Amino acid sequence: MTYLESAVPLAPTQPEFELAHRTARLKSSLVRDILAAAAQPGMISFAGGLPAADLMPPLPLEAFANSALHQYGTSEGEPAYRSAVAEWIGSMGLEVSAEQVLALSGSQQGLDFAAKLFIDEDSPVLVEGPTYVAALQVFELFGADIASVPLTAEGPDLAAFEALLATRKPRCVYLIPCFQNPSGTCYSPAARAGIAELLDRYNVPLIEDEPYRSVALDVEHPMTPICALLHRASWIYLGSFSKILWPGLRIAYLAAHPALLPHLVRLKQAADLHTQRPGQAAVAHWLAGGTQASDLGKLCSGYRLRRNAMQAALARHFGDIADWQTPRGGLFFWLRLRGELSATRATLDKALAQGVAFMPGEAFFPDPLQGRQYLRLNYSRSTPEEMERGLATLAACIRGA
Amino acid sequence: MTYLESAVPLAPTQPEFELAHRTARLKSSLVRDILAAAAQPGMISFAGGLPAADLMPPLPLEAFANSALHQYGTSEGEPAYRSAVAEWIGSMGLEVSAEQVLALSGSQQGLDFAAKLFIDEDSPVLVEGPTYVAALQVFELFGADIASVPLTAEGPDLAAFEALLATRKPRCVYLIPCFQNPSGTCYSPAARAGIAELLDRYNVPLIEDEPYRSVALDVEHPMTPICALLHRASWIYLGSFSKILWPGLRIAYLAAHPALLPHLVRLKQAADLHTQRPGQAAVAHWLAGGTQASDLGKLCSGYRLRRNAMQAALARHFGDIADWQTPRGGLFFWLRLRGELSATRATLDKALAQGVAFMPGEAFFPDPLQGRQYLRLNYSRSTPEEMERGLATLAACIRGA
Structure with missing residues (x-):
């Protein structure tokens, strides 16, 4: 007897089970x-x-031999990893404390958390058109009503961006300012400043996703994270090592405005307790090792x-x-x-x-x-x-x- | 100027940002x-x-030295891991194919997926009273209306269980039949059969969570997974290696009814793309190694x-x-x-x-x-x-x- 051929009678009141x-x-x-x-x-x-x-550089195996890291760890992440990541982000121009950093099991996980944090059914969300496929997938899963702002060679069309902020009143804005996937666009300094000013003015939180920042082939201008230019608007900054170090280990991070971080830590705990520890140690080892450049x-x-x-x-x-x-x-x-x-x-x-x-x-x-x-x-x-x-x-x- | 002392004026139409x-x-x-x-x-x-x-046994470091596993992998998990887990689950009495297995980044992740799959705001869900804290946490996050069935030394009170199925019409039932956390209860064979019969009759999906199955100190009777006793009701079986092998690596799995697995694979992809690969290889190595007993x-x-x-x-x-x-x-x-x-x-x-x-x-x-x-x-x-x-x-x- 297979699952489809069951002879067990159904209760008359509940003939089929229901999914969300x-x-x-x-x-x-x-x-x-x-x-x-x-x-x-x-x-x-x-x-x-x-x-x-x-x-990719070789994986430092000594991180995996340390049996102290085989035990459960903290939801926030390894202290050495959080500190090293805070310094790494600081070198990009975004000053954060280690306490603002949360280890992620790949930066896709940050999109799941952002969706849980900001999106109810029919919540308006603003993205770039085109944008990252799996961001659309998770925002749509949570019921977002997604609008997109057209991209020019310098970044989003600022007039269209402001009009969408004013009319759609998005819960959050999702942007990939460095070597955007799929368009390759790298926002100009003027576009970064303009976006930050508008997000502050309309007080709309930013999710800034930067998986490609370190794959920088010909950079002609500073690529200051937009999060670093915000004075009032809240923000989540997502980064990943998966384009430069061992994507199969799934080691990434977010940094967030202090008002959002406690929510994100709880979401992390509910999602997978914590990120694997030896992988965090391996990345922290590389970040501290002096071979980055x-x-x-x-x-x-x-x-x-x-x-x-x-x-x-x-x-x-x-x-x-x-x-x-x-x-x-x-x-x-x-x-x-x-x-x-x-x-x-x-x-x-x-x-x-x-x-x-x-x-x-x-x-x-x-x-x-x-x-x-x-x-x-x-x-x-x-x-x-x-x-x-x-x-x-x-x-x-x-x-x- | 700190984030809290910003002098940037807010747009009058949107004074505060809104969370989900x-x-x-x-x-x-x-x-x-x-x-x-x-x-x-x-x-x-x-x-x-x-x-x-x-x-815990020592971690096989050779799994981490294999650079083929440093690249991105598949959302379903490593083929060798899925096969070894299917055999491992089979040895417990639940026959599944490797295609029914999904690698998880800790079995907590299975609870997140189950919540996404079954729970809308105010959806009724049935659990044991008492039950696992972090299951309550994630079900409540998704808005579940949670009822609990009292536990006896043999398992849930079957009359109370049936009454709750009939009156609450839960979207799903969450149970920990082996050495339940926190009560330590191990369901008797009669309780397992009784639960399965009722779930089939009312056609309510089961989430069976078994992190403690292998920490079996004095077992007096078979502990057949309830999922193996179902003929009609749908099911997700959650298992973890974190109580016997290296919890800091976050390697777990689910097996599911074939009708549910495609949904779960998409949820996995949206949540974190895939589980870290060398950790799956390390567990697969242990499962194949002959030192289990x-x-x-x-x-x-x-x-x-x-x-x-x-x-x-x-x-x-x-x-x-x-x-x-x-x-x-x-x-x-x-x-x-x-x-x-x-x-x-x-x-x-x-x-x-x-x-x-x-x-x-x-x-x-x-x-x-x-x-x-x-x-x-x-x-x-x-x-x-x-x-x-x-x-x-x-x-x-x-x-x-």
């Missing part, structure tokens, strides 16, 4: 589907966002070569059909197709059938129709030869569509 | 407060539930000695003022005080002032008043001398209250 309403918003992720397809043998994949493991220098040199190879291959195959900014950091190219050309799921199916994976733009907008002309291409995992071959195939698919 | 309604239910945890107090130097603590780190034998022998020492000291100091069952597993004694005696927060404050920490019963009931006569005492972290001295002090505090 939010499960209706728990959609199958386009990204998951694509990544599963992209994992097929022989596929050239520009779809994912995996960092290059060969560019050389390790990041090597990592960025490696990424720069790959980015440049991708730029050259794109110029050959997409120069007449798309426009893009060469990304100054992060892991992605973001292309806008010209004229009537589009990169939809149908285009993706065609490309997959020919052995090439990419991410259609529709995944990155609250309203998928806004994404039809766009595609995201990861450059960190392919060889120059794969780029050449894969982009030629992909361009042909798009031209033929 | 659920944050009003994000209470300061009594347990956290007590554990902080219990961590003072010189304190004899019966308050926490830390397993004995000296009884001897390692668990040693661990349980160590716990049995401490449990017996605690029983002897309790008999000397609490024999005339309290009643209890000697626990046959798990990490706790659960005492019911006689007559008008109580163990409230005021009693706790007195005991803390004299260097002894314990957990008052009130933390473990949805209605704290039900817990006034009870206290929970952990036996796994104190020496016989500390037990003797600490329990003498605690008994005097309670008699004097």
